[in-house]
Amino acid sequence: MRRFAELPAWARWALYAALGVLLLTIVQGFDDTNRLTAASSSQAMLRWGMPILLAGLGGLFAERAGIVNIGLEGMMILGTWFGAWGALNYGAWAGLLLGIAGGALGGLIHAIATISFGVDHVISGVAVNILAPGATRFLSSEIFTGYDGGSITQSPRVPGVGHITVPVLASGPDLLGDVMRADVFFFSDVAGLTRGLATQLSLVTLIALLLVPFTAWLLWRTRFGLRLRVCGERPEAGESQGINVYRYKYVAVVISGGFAGLAGAFIVSPELSGIYLEGQTTGRGFIGLAALILGNWRPSGILIGALLFGYPFGVGLRDLDGAASHSLLLVNAIALVGVAVWAHRRGQRTSTILAVVLSGLAAMWYLVAEEVPDWWTDILPYVIVLVVLVFFTQRLRPPAAAGRPYRKGEA
């Protein structure tokens, strides 16, 4: 066990991932499906995870600077509209930039209200969430109704940026494809999932993924990041060291809005929708907040949270015969056993019992039902978020001053 802990982080995560794939491979065999480890499943996981990831990273910037940003949803909505408008008029890349700008505008409103005027963070966030759909409805009625194929609730088709396929691995010699087709237990499944990630990878997705290490570097390896985090932990301490706390908070919340805006631009891009349609964010800004908490206010944790959401959602959506959703039930049951063992070793009796009971229920359902109803796959991602929050809340550590009002000179 000690030897495992001495491994570098990437190696440990690779082992966890391999273990997960092994579990999926075994379990799907019982249902005679290969959808759990199909290349299209890992692609769907990325597609559906990215808006959550970007919203979560947005929330990270704001909360690390001490501002709770419940307005992510509204900023995301602004991102969808401006992203579509920009892409239609100035090309796909400009669409992404304008989406960021639109979200940042929402962030600026939140910043002015919470930082300069000391409005309660939750109330200001709710205000942004109410303001954004009204503003985009107005903008659509003024602008999109004049476009061919546009109307008061939707835009014409939105162009997207390019894709890349990793050569050798997934094209040309297509090594992963060879392994996948060889149909060797477990190895073909790993190859299939990996090939999905390496094939037709959207450049936006790539950028979103690169933003994870970039955010970690920016917040934990630079002077800017240290100062920003001080504003979220002990702003008075920062103030005494001569940090302009207001400025850092402003910058953080505007960046936060920018991330949410990029998430919105991703949703309208052909990667997901290929069109702006009123109401299409369907609450994903809030799920981003959940990913932020689930990820313990850390970029890598948020990535895991986003993928944990995207995987069941994407698999369930494409699962027309219900076999994969049925398999996922058993995966849940086994994962809960793991949670029970983990909780038991920490001496948490209530959590252990709860996990065992939930696991038993999932296993029973798996055995009794031939197939699971559609609504189960719809709610599964949210159930996972809830379960994780229930069991791991005690290990979470939010920024100490998040949500607390700050007034200069009151320390």
Next chain:
Amino acid sequence: MKNRKLLFALFALVAMLVLAACGGDDEAATTEAPAASTEAPPASTEAPPATTEAPAAPTTDVTVGLVFDIGGRGDQSFNDSAYAGLERAGTELGVKFTEASPNDDGSNRAELLQLAADSNPMVIAVGFLFEGDAAKTAAANAGSNFGVVDSAMLDFTKDPPAPYGDNVSGLVFAEHQGSFLVGAAAALKSTTGSIGFIGGVKGVGGLIEKFEAGYIAGAKAVNPDIKVVSEYITEAPDFDGFNAPDRAKDIALAMYEGGADIVYHAAGGSGAGLFEAAKTHSEASGTKVWGIGVDSDQYNTVDPAVKDYVLTSMLKRVDVAVFEIIKAKVDGTIAAGPTTYDLSVDGVGYATSGGFVDDIAPQLEEFKAKIISGEIEVPTDPAAA
């Protein structure tokens, strides 16, 4: 202390999720449900129905006040189609009309109806969301007739269900009959023997299931062995399904990858994702697959880049319904309760734009004639299809 803050954050999050859910439903119910319950075609694309009379110098003292659904004119579907019917009544019957659009959340519907009733003997409300307000306003304005699009205007608390009043009419459509025809078209055109159906929201009073039932029945009438894959995006009361082109796209791609080559949607705004998926899959696989539109002639309303993937559309002619109810008022034959606009009055139908179904038009017309004559009875429940 930290824990308490965290609890507060969690509480706030949960509260927001709940609020968002409520808000979402509300919005969907007000703006999207009519779209799902289906939009209507631009009147210009179809020949006028056979019921048209020769335009003899029209004179009438009937005036019409029409109240749009949220979104108002310019939505390229439901409301615009209703307006087209109104305009036609203006030119062919000589009625004068006024129009009004409700505010963003539709909270002033009742006032607008009252305003319209004050000066017009005929009031038309576009969308089933007017049901409650129209019933109340009609009771207080016995001198005016009220027509509500997409609602039967029956009081189901009575046994047997009775119209809300002598002056209240409902304008409903035989969507299953139109869906039968596009289902037959899909089966005739399919080369793989496998087709798909994407519904927006399951369990809205069986509304979308009607489309599915007709579609399956039509496909099976052509080819009893055909495989039909059905999938709903969400279930009521989650109305996101009418608003989620991204989810529709993934579902459609899974259907195409599974061997279906034609997919029909009854999912309002989500349908854009279906045509996007048809294009994506056709280009990636080299084999052409199709989507079928709903409500309006989607060949004419989708983006030019994807219109070549719209095989046909199931048309719901709100313009016909609006015109016919005004005509009934002018003629003095207007009746209380629901009037169903079906194939026999061209209240529903299929679109021919693009010319992709020209080769099978004779068979489709044959089915249409059989449905009108009653030889074929189209089911409204998928289980019976």
